[in-house]
Amino acid sequence: MYDYPITVHSEAGHYWSSCPDIPEAHSAGDTIGMLLANAFDGIRLALTIYVDQGRSIPPASPAKAGQYVVSLPAQTVAKVHLWNTMREQGLRVADLARLLGVSHPVATRLVDFEHVSKIEQIERALHALGKRLSVSVEAA
Structure with missing residues (x-):
């Protein structure tokens, strides 16, 4: 994808x-x-x-x-899904920060492709938006 x-x-x-x-x-x-x-x-x-x-x-x-x-690396793909889900739901970073109970800078880093985020943080954000992160392994 x-x-x-x-x-x-x-x-x-x-x-x-x-x-x-x-x-x-x-x-x-x-x-x-x-x-x-x-x-x-x-x-x-x-x-x-x-x-x-x-x-x-x-x-x-x-x-x-x-x-x-x-x-794209797995973390980048997870961030893409997070960003696109936010767009689909009409949410801004400030809305994500409120949903997660974190500061605006912390939420901003979750959709910052230059910042290395913990995958668990991205997973938590996706869950707050009604999504579940799933990882699969395929033959190269």
């Missing part, structure tokens, strides 16, 4: 990527390996923009031939 395909472009001996599902996400590198190593950072920055603008984060589309896939 949040394994985003990226398209790699070559220009003047350098590489850059675009993401069809998140047009704001870009990365660059001198090699494809460097580009792919930077790709998550580009997506994470774009997710931060979506939160700052109060926009829902779109799910990933299936990869097409020739595209690479960037899989």
Whole structure:
């Protein structure tokens, strides 16, 4: 659901990527390996923009031939679900803070993709919004 395909472009001996599902996400590198190593950072920055603008984060589309896939870490996926659930329910960070009985800065960090939150905190927030966090393991 949040394994985003990226398209790699070559220009003047350098590489850059675009993401069809998140047009704001870009990365660059001198090699494809460097580009792919930077790709998550580009997506994470774009997710931060979506939160700052109060926009829902779109799910990933299936990869097409020739595209690479960037899989988001489990904590990031949990934060995406938390953010999108808040959007669906018309809640702001201040509302989440009140629901959880925490300060506004603490609630803000739960939807901050640059901040490492404890997964239990995200799980608690999702539960307060009527959701249950479920983890699954799949073959690589």
